[in-house]
Amino acid sequence: MLAISEKNIKVVTNGHVTSPIGFSAGGVHCGLRRSKLDFGWIHSEVPAATAGVYTLNTFEAPPLKVTKASIAKEKKIQTIVVNSAIANSCTGKQGMDDALQMQQLAATQMGVKLDHVAVTSTGVIGVTLPMEKIRQGISSMNEPENYSAEKFETAILTTDTVTKHVAIQFEIDGKTITIGGAAKGSGMIHPNMATMLSFITTDAQVDPDSLQNALREVTNKTFNMITVDGDTSTNDMVLVLANGCQNNDTLSENHPQWPLFVHALRVVSENLAKQIARDGEGATKLVEVQVKGAASEKVASQVGKAVISSNLVKTAVYGADPNWGRIVCAVGYSEQPIDPDKVCVSLGHIDVVKNGLPLEFDELEGKKYLEQEQVKLIVDLQDGSAEATAWGCDLSYEYVKINASYRT
Amino acid sequence: MLAISEKNIKVVTNGHVTSPIGFSAGGVHCGLRRSKLDFGWIHSEVPAATAGVYTLNTFEAPPLKVTKASIAKEKKIQTIVVNSAIANSCTGKQGMDDALQMQQLAATQMGVKLDHVAVTSTGVIGVTLPMEKIRQGISSMNEPENYSAEKFETAILTTDTVTKHVAIQFEIDGKTITIGGAAKGSGMIHPNMATMLSFITTDAQVDPDSLQNALREVTNKTFNMITVDGDTSTNDMVLVLANGCQNNDTLSENHPQWPLFVHALRVVSENLAKQIARDGEGATKLVEVQVKGAASEKVASQVGKAVISSNLVKTAVYGADPNWGRIVCAVGYSEQPIDPDKVCVSLGHIDVVKNGLPLEFDELEGKKYLEQEQVKLIVDLQDGSAEATAWGCDLSYEYVKINASYRT
Numbered sequence: 085m086l087a088i089s090e091k092n093i094k095v096v097t098n099g100h101v102t103s104p105i106g107f108s109a110g111g112v113h114c115g116l117r118r119s120k121l122d123f124g125w126i127h128s129e130v131p132a133a134t135a136g137v138y139t140l141n142t143f144e145a146p147p148l149k150v151t152k153a154s155i156a157k158e159k160k161i162q163t164i165v166v167n168s169a170i171a172n173s174c175t176g177k178q179g180m181d182d183a184l185q186m187q188q189l190a191a192t193q194m195g196v197k198l199d200h201v202a203v204t205s206t207g208v209i210g211v212t213l214p215m216e217k218i219r220q221g222i223s224s225m226n227e228p229e230n231y232s233a234e235k236f237e238t239a240i241l242t243t244d245t246v247t248k249h250v251a252i253q254f255e256i257d258g259k260t261i262t263i264g265g266a267a268k269g270s271g272m273i274h275p276n277m278a279t280m281l282s283f284i285t286t287d288a289q290v291d292p293d294s295l296q297n298a299l300r301e302v303t304n305k306t307f308n309m310i311t312v313d314g315d316t317s318t319n320d321m322v323l324v325l326a327n328g329c330q331n332n333d334t335l336s337e338n339h340p341q342w343p344l345f346v347h348a349l350r351v352v353s354e355n356l357a358k359q360i361a362r363d364g365e366g367a368t369k370l371v372e373v374q375v376k377g378a379a380s381e382k383v384a385s386q387v388g389k390a391v392i393s394s395n396l397v398k399t400a401v402y403g404a405d406p407n408w409g410r411i412v413c414a415v416g417y418s419e420q421p422i423d424p425d426k427v428c429v430s431l432g433h434i435d436v437v438k439n440g441l442p443l444e445f446d447e448l449e450g451k452k453y454l455e456q457e458q459v460k461l462i463v464d465l466q467d468g469s470a471e472a473t474a475w476g477c478d479l480s481y482e483y484v485k486i487n488a489s490y491r492t
Numbered sequence: 493m494l495a496i497s498e499k500n501i502k503v504v505t506n507g508h509v510t511s512p513i514g515f516s517a518g519g520v521h522c523g524l525r526r527s528k529l530d531f532g533w534i535h536s537e538v539p540a541a542t543a544g545v546y547t548l549n550t551f552e553a554p555p556l557k558v559t560k561a562s563i564a565k566e567k568k569i570q571t572i573v574v575n576s577a578i579a580n581s582c583t584g585k586q587g588m589d590d591a592l593q594m595q596q597l598a599a600t601q602m603g604v605k606l607d608h609v610a611v612t613s614t615g616v617i618g619v620t621l622p623m624e625k626i627r628q629g630i631s632s633m634n635e636p637e638n639y640s641a642e643k644f645e646t647a648i649l650t651t652d653t654v655t656k657h658v659a660i661q662f663e664i665d666g667k668t669i670t671i672g673g674a675a676k677g678s679g680m681i682h683p684n685m686a687t688m689l690s691f692i693t694t695d696a697q698v699d700p701d702s703l704q705n706a707l708r709e710v711t712n713k714t715f716n717m718i719t720v721d722g723d724t725s726t727n728d729m730v731l732v733l734a735n736g737c738q739n740n741d742t743l744s745e746n747h748p749q750w751p752l753f754v755h756a757l758r759v760v761s762e763n764l765a766k767q768i769a770r771d772g773e774g775a776t777k778l779v780e781v782q783v784k785g786a787a788s789e790k791v792a793s794q795v796g797k798a799v800i801s802s803n804l805v806k807t808a809v810y811g812a813d814p815n816w817g818r819i820v821c822a823v824g825y826s827e828q829p830i831d832p833d834k835v836c837v838s839l840g841h842i843d844v845v846k847n848g849l850p851l852e853f854d855e856l857e858g859k860k861y862l863e864q865e866q867v868k869l870i871v872d873l874q875d876g877s878a879e880a881t882a883w884g885c886d887l888s889y890e891y892v893k894i895n896a897s898y899r900t
Contacts, residue, residue: 140825140827141821141824141825142823142824142825142830142832143821143823143824143832143848144832174817174820174845174848174849174850175849176848176849208817209817209821210816210817210849210850395803395891395895396895399891399892399895399896400895402896403895403896405896408618409581409582409616409617409618412551412582412617413549413551413617415551416549416551417549417550419548422550424550424552437582440551440582440584441582441583441584441618442582442618479892479896480892480896481889481892481893483803483807484807484810484887484889484891484892485889487803487804487807487808488807488810488811488813488887488888
């Protein structure tokens with residue numbers, strides 16, 4: 085995982101979704117793939133207050149619809165089951181029946197309420213689930229040897245090259261609260277894998293409506309600020325489960341330490357989001373675009389997204405080419421009200437544009453900076469005090485290769 | 493050029509901007525590049541009614557500002573001068589002085605009114621023009637041997653691999669009207685070349701305001717519907733000059749044959765736009781996305797743009813991989829009100845998705861279809877009668893190579 089340095093927050097070494105009290109997780113190979121683990125789950129000792137954010141793609145996959153509907157009812161989840169390889173998307177009525185059956189089977193297996201089970205799938209679009217294999221995966225949830233956070237994190241991956249997990253701790257009312265998270269991402273691929281799934285767990289007691297507000301706010305600043313190739317999948321989902329096992333006074337907007345909890349949730353979300361961006365298809369670098377001096381947060385985030393999404397910026401970073409002109413250009417077409425004569429651009433510590441005009445700088449130093457594994461592009465609009473940060477990756481030959489050579 | 497088949501319209505074999513009566517054009521090497529032609533011009537015997545559309549990028553290059561202001565005054569242009577290699581963009585006051593001087597020098601050289609000269613530049617951002625070389629280019633406009641449409645078309649190119657030109661003829665009031673055009677494009681590059689310049693000439697007599705309306709309408713259906721890499725440059729411009737040398741009754745919305753003229757203007761614009769898309773950086777194919785059955789033209793064009801801009805669709809086409817899921821996904825995130833259960837997708841003649849569900853089709857046949865030099869992706873939303881077409885190209889290794897390896 086990537087480094088975190090925040091006061092009041094302690095990073096759990098090798099932290100996972102199982103770091104908070106009362107959560108277990110596991111994964112098995114149920115046969116959807118040749119040999120790789122392809123079925124995983126997270127389970128809480130008790131039903132957990134749950135918040136969720138979902139894809140904006142009009143094509144919602146059946147499992148996403150089922151999960152969304154169940155959470156809407158009681159705002160509680162106790163068990164999450166995930167399969168990779170097949171997204172169960174664009175599968176019509178059959179796909180809906182399969183998602184509902186998957187939920188039913190998991191509820192029976194774990195002895196939890198039907199509406200306390202979340203079902204999620206990620207993989208190829210337009211293929212229905214081989215239910216006998218899913219059934220086998222669910223039945224294996226009763227075997228202790230299948231339980232481990234690493235197995236879960238591995239089972240949910242598609243084209244990801246590494247597992248993505250993190251956990252942090254902080255004090256509230258003298259209680260040590262832990263938030264853990266796991267994610268899969270890497271971008272659309274082969275031919276159309278779901279982009280992003282994130283699961284966040286905490287042993288804090290949290291009011292579900294407050295949790296939903298916090299997640300929406302945090303998601304807009306983290307998961308919604310990363311891009312690998314701009315595509316939004318049919319299965320994107322972020323779930324946060326708060327099982328309250330720390331028996332703290334219920335956290336909500338009224339609690340004096342609510343800001344600390346929301347900040348901690350943001351730290352976990354940002355860390356997972358950056359891990360996803362860094363592991364984008366064919367990515368060789370994590371790119372951070374920091375926009376400051378904006379008239380509003382909207383302007384800042386739109387400008388940031390325009391720069392991080394530019395194929396020209398992404399290829400320039402891949403080639404370690406200090407092409408500030410491409411950054412300026414993306415700022416210019418972001419369709420935001422900005423003053424070109426105020427725009428300043430820096431590549432990390434190297435200032436390259438001031439008030440819309442180029443500065444003399446050492447090309448080689450710029451190249452050296454962009455050759456690093458993590459690079460920061462800074463845009464100052466000098467037009468206000470709003471800021472936003474976007475994360476992404478470079479565009480490499482490997483990206484084209486991965487995406488062009490499917491099934492060949 | 494690409495094939496045109498339209499009744500009432502005759503294609504001029506090897507047509508150019510000089511095919512209409514009263515237009516001449518030329519090009520020379522003035523030293524901005526090592527050896528390639530880098531300075532060109534179009535001249536009309538008489539001042540021509542002129543319409544223009546310009547980049548939406550907030551960073552407008554000085555030459556674009558100068559040209560825009562001059563056309564706004566009298567809506568007439570007689571001489572257009574163009575230099576490649578340097579965009580004179582992000583060059584501040586110096587850049588503005590240079591653009592104004594370039595206009596002044598050309599006006600004196602050709603003996604035309606200052607405001608009847610359009611100046612345009614395309615090339616690297618952030619570099620000022622070496623004016624002595626520009627001056628040399630302008631002085632060479634009096635030597636007959638420098639005159640030829642091919643020289644002009646070559647001089648305006650940046651990373652384009654071929655010249656782009658076309659001309660058509662049609663009858664209005666018994667007069668043969670000719671419309672010619674030349675363009676350069678190929679996408680932002682090295683480090684940031686202006687994307688697109690198009691110059692259209694006609695010997696028809698046209699009311700300038702009507703011409704402006706026609707150009708705006710036509711541009712939205714042609715030049716604004718192509719994408720190479722989604723970037724919009726600081727120097728994009730389309731100019732139409734109508735010099736009236738055919739002495740026809742002035743064309744305007746009130747003329748019974750106005751629709752024919754507008755249609756002809758669209759035919760030329762679409763043909764140039766497709767030539768630009770086909771010659772996109774590293775492109776191996778021309779991709780056409782046809783959206784039909786839309787509730788409105790806006791929905792149709794937004795869906796078309798989402799599909800043609802998707803890196804996943806572009807790489808799939810490059811790899812000749814019939815990944816309909818990527819097309820469906822792009823339709824889904826186009827942020828338009830569509831009904832997923834009505835969406836149909838075809839790869840040319842091969843239907844792959846019906847009412848949101850996959851159809852059985854021959855993978856190999858799909859691959860063979862996508863291996864062609866021109867491919868058509870058809871999306872039917874079954875939600876209305878509005879249509880739109882977008883053009884683009886595939887995303888190849890070559891694109892990454894061209895854009896990543898600048899100056900190395």
